[in-house]
Amino acid sequence: MAITAGLSGAGRLAAFCVGKNPLANCAKNQYNRIVSLNISMNEVLLMPLWKRTLAALLLAVMMILPFASAEDAGEAVPDDSVEWTEGAANITRDLTLNDEGDDVSALQTALTDLCYYSGDVTGRYGEATKTAVEDFQRDFALAVTGMADKATQEAIYAAEYRPLRLGCVGEDVRQAQIRLMALGYYTGKISGRYLPATQEAIRLFQTANALPITGEADVQTLERLFSGDAISRDSSAAATPTPSPTPGMHLSDETTTPTPAPTVAFVKKLQYNKSKGEEVKLVQTRLTELGYYSGNISGNFLGHTRNAVKAFQQQNALSVDGIVGENTWNALFNDPDVRAATDDPKPTPEPTPVPFAITVDVNNQVTTVYGRDENGDYTVVVRQMLCSTGTRKNPSDIGTFTLNGRTARWCYFPEWGSHAQYWTRINSSIAFHSVIYNTVNTMDLSVKSYKNLGKRASHGCIRLTVADAKWIYNNCGAGTVVTIRNDMPADPELRAALKLPSLNTKNMLPYVTPQPTAEPDYRAGTMPPQPFRTLKVNSSGEDVYWMQRKLTDLGYYSGKCSGTFLAGTQNAVKAFQKANSLSATGTADVKTLKLLYAEELSATPTPEVTADDRTPEPLPTPAAGQ
Template sequence: MTSEVVWMKRLLVLLMALSLLFSACAFAELENGEDDSNPVPIEADDGDDSDPQPVDMMEDEELEVQEEILQGRVLQFGDEGDDVLALQTRLKDLKYYTGNLSGRYREGTRKAVETFQADFELDQTGIADLRTLSILFSLTHRPLRYGSSGEDVKELQKQLTELGYYKGKISGNYLEATRKAVENLQKKNNLEVNGVADADLQDMIADGRILSKSDKPDDTNTPAPNLSNYLVDDNENGVAVADVAFEKKLKSGSSGKLVKTMQERLTELGYYEGPISGNFQKYTTRAVKAVQTQNGLESTGVVDEETWNVIFNDARIVMPGATPKPTPEPTPVPFHIVVDVANQVTSVYGRDENGEYTVPVRQMLCSTGMKATPSDVGDWVLNGRHSTWCIFPKWGNSYARYWTRINGSIAFHSPIYTAVSNSAMKISSYKKLGQRASHGCIRLAVWDAKWIYDNVGAGTVVSIVEGMDPDPELRDALKLPPLDTKYCTPISTPVPTAEPEYSLDNVPQLGNRQLKENSQGEDVYWLQKTLKDLGYYDTKVTGKMLKKTVKAVKAFQQDHGLRANGGVNQELMDLIAETARNAKNPQETPAPIATPEP
C-alpha cells in the first residue's frame, strides 16, 4: 500500500512538471511569434477617414507636428494597440519586420525597431521614441546595402541598368556587383562613396537628378556638389558667399551632413551659436527663423530653396542687428473650393477681374461623409499640411493617396487602398465616388486628389455646403471612366469633345423634332448656352437636356405667358433667340416730344 502511494505521488509530480514545461513552451512561442490571437483586421469595409497618419514626410511640417500626429506616445516592449499596429505595418512595408500584424509590441517588433535604428545611426534601444517614429514615417524608401533583398532591390537594379552602371542579373539580391554599381554612380555624381543606396539616393535616382554613366556634367545637368569642399568668395560687403546648390528641404528633425554644413554657415553669419551637431533641433530652428525674419521671408523655421539660397548664395543677405528687409505684400490666395454635399461635387473657383472667386477652374465628383458620419459643414482654411500617402490605423490600416488636410478631423484624399501600393486601390471605393461613402473626409479620384495636392496651398478657404439644388447636368458631365482593376488606372483616357461653335444668329432648325428631357445634341447645347446668357440656366453647358435644363425652359415659358411643360419646339426656339437678341441689343426708347404750351 505504501509503495502504491509513493508511485502515485511520483506520477502527480511528473504530470505537474510536464504541465509547467508545456506552459513555458507556449509562452516562448508567443514571445517569438508576436501573439496573433484576436488580430485587428487589415482592412475595414470601406476604410476610415478619421484620425489619419501621414505615411511619408509632411512637406511643410516640423517635428512638433509629427509628434502631434503620433499623439506623443513612445512605443516599447509590452505596448498594445492601433499605434503599435501602425508601427508594425510601416516596418513591414520597409522590410524590417516579418512577423504577424498583431498590434502587440513583442520581441520581433523590438528587433525590427533596433535594426531600423542601426540603419539610421540612432541609439539602438528597440524603443520607438518620437525621433525614431518621425524618421520611420517620413521615409519613401528603406536604405539598401550589401545583403539586402526584395522587390525594391530589383527596382534599384533596373534603374542602375538603365543608367549604365549595372550589367548583372536583375535578381533582387544586393551583392557585390550591385554595391560596385552604386559606388560608381556615387563617384560619377560627386556623392559620398559608400556603396549604400540610402533613401536620399533612391529619391535622386527616381527624380532624374543623377548623371548616367555616359553623361558629362554640364550647366543643365550638374551633379550634387560635395558640400565639404565648397568654395567661398567675398562680396563687396565682406560677407562670404558659398556657391552651394539646394538639394532638399530641411526642418526640425532633419539630420546629417547638409544640416551640419548649414549650421557651420549660420555660425559664420552670426545667427547660430549652438553645437555643430548635424541635428536640426530648436536652436537651429531659431537661427533659421531669425535669418528669414531679417531677410523678408516668411518665418517658418523650414529651410526651403529660397531660404537656402539666402543663407548660402545671396551676396546681399541682411546680417543680425541690421535693418530687416520689408516683408513683401502677400499674394492673394488663387482659389476657393466649394464642396457641394447634395450633388457630391467639389468645385475649385479662381478669381475674376474684380477679385471675386467666380471662375470655375476644376469640378470633380467626390464622396463626402455618410449620413451617420457627415463631413464638417462650414468654412475651413487650409494650413498647407499634406502627404503623398496616409494611413488610417483606427480601422485596420487602410490607406489613401494625396492627403490634403481640411481641418483636424477631415481631409481631401484619394479612394481607399489596402496597402501602400499604386495597384492596391479598393475598387468599390472608386465606384462610390458621386455618393456619400466616407467617414467625413472628401474622397476624390486619384488624379483629382493629386491636382489639389499639387495646386492648392495654405490659406485656401474650403466651404462644405449642404442644401444646394440638384444639378444632374453637372453630375452627368463629370462621370468617371471605368478602371483597369489590375493597375487601378482608367482603361482609356477619353479625348475631350470639342465644344460646338455657337452663334446666337445660328438658331437650330428642329423641324418636327421636339426637345425634352434626355434629348441631346448641338441644338440642346445652343439652347442651354442661350438660356444661360438670359439668366435662366446656371450650370454646365453639356448638350444633354436633364432636369435643370427642363426647369430653365419652364421658367422661360412661364415668364412669357406660355404653358410651362418644359418641351421645346421650333416656335419656342425662335422666341428664345429673339428674346436673347433683344436683351443683347436693347432698342433705345425715343425721347418724348415736348408738348407745346397752349
C-alpha cells in the same frame, strides 16, 4: 521605412512608424511580402524560423502599440522628414519575352504608372512590354536589351517619374503642365503634349530653380517641380529681368534671362536635431557674422542654431520655421540685400496669389477646383470630380477652411483598419484622400469604396479617385481655400457629365475614358444653330448647348452646360415658358426657341439687294444670219 497615418470623422488621427532598425525592417519586409504577394501559408511555414518570428513580433507590436496623439486636436501627422513609399517589389528572376506570372503583371503596372506602357495588364511579357522596357532602359542609361533583368526591375520600381522631352505625350506631361501653370511658368493649353511652349516653361523653371537649363524635364527637374521647395515664377521675378522675346518664337508665355548660379550652392535641407556636419558649420559661421548666433561652431543643429535661424528668417521676410531650406540658404549666402541682426527688417514681400480654390458640393457629390480669372476671382473651372462626402450619420463639416499644407502619401484609419492614398488635410477632422485600401497595396483596393463615388459614403472625409486625390495633393498647397456646401441645387447634367468609369480589376485603376470633345463655340448675341428642332429630355447636341448657355445668360439655368437635355434643363425651360406666357411643358419646341432667341433673330438684318447684285436680264438671241 513603413509609415501609417490616419484620421477619422470625429477628429481622431493616428500615426505609426517602424524606425530604421534593420531588424524591424527585415520583419516588416516579410510581412509586406505575405500581404502584397498573397504568399500561401505553406510558403510562410517554409520560411526560416527567425524570419517567421520577426514577422510575428512586428505584427503583434502593430496591434498593441498605442497610437500617439499629436499637437493638433489629437491629430497625428507623419514626420516630414520621412519619405512615404510602398515596399519594394520582390524580384526573383529576370523577365523576358513570353514570360508569364504575377511578377510580369507587377512590372506592367509599374510601367503603366510611369507612362511607358499603355496596354492591358495581362501578366504576359509581350512585344508591347518589351518596347516599354527598352524605352525605360534608354531613358535611364541602362543597357537597352528589352529584358527586365534585376537592375532594370530595381530601377523601374524605384523610379517615380519618367524623363520628359519634346514630343512626349501622356498624363505625366499633363500633370507637369498643370504644375508649371500653378507656379506661373506656363500659360498654354493643358494638352498632355510636350511641345515647344512646355519646353520653354521647363527652361524658365530650371533657370529660377538653379537647375541645369536643358528644356528637358529630367528626374531631378520633376522632383523639384512637384516638391514643396519649387520656386514660383513670381518669387524669382523681382531679381530676374525679362528680355525681349526671341524673334520667331511663338510661345504661350514670356521668357526670362538665366538666373546667375548661387555663390554658395544649396545642398540639402538642414533642421533641428537631425542635421550635422560641414553645412551646419557654414550656417553657424554665417549667422555669427550677421549677429544672430553666439554659440560654438559645432556642426550640430540644436536649439541655439534653430533660434538663430528663426531670428534671421523673421528679419529677412522669410517663412519662420527654423529650417534651412533653399530659400533661407540663398538668403544667407547669396542675397546681396541680406539683413544683419542690427539692420532694419526687410519689407515683407507681396504674397504670391494662391492659384486655386476648391468647392465641395455635398448635394451633387462633386468637387470643383477653380482657377483665377483676369480679375483675380476664382471663377474658371479647372477640374471637376465625383466624390464621396460623409454619410448623413457622419456628415462632412460644412463651412470654409484653409489648407495648411499637411499631406501624407499613404494614410491609415485605425478606427476602421483601412488605408488611403494622397491625404491632404482640410481641418483637424477631415481631409481629401483617395478611395479606400485594405492594406498598403495598390491592388488591395476596396471596390465598394470606388463604386460609391458619387454617393455619401465616408466618415466625413472627401473621398476621390486616386488620380483626383493625387491632383489635389500635388497642386493645392497651403493657403488654398476649401468651401464645403450643402445648399447647392441639384445638377443632373453635371453628374451625368462626370459618369464614373468602370474599374479595371487587373490593375485596380479606372478604364481610360475618351477625352471630352471641345465645347461648341457659343457667342452671345449671334445667330444660334438652325434650323430649329424640338428639344426635349435626352436630346443632345450643339443646339442643346446653345440653349443651356442662353438660359444661363437669362438667369433661368444654373447647371452645367453639357449639351445634354436632362431634368435641370427641363426645369429651366419650364421657368422660361411660364415667365413668357407659354405653356410650361418643359419641351423646347420651335415656338419656344424663336422666343428665346428673339433678340438674335431680330438683330440679324436681311441683306439688301443692290443694282449690282441683281441678275442681269438676258440679251435676245440674234437672228440667224445677223
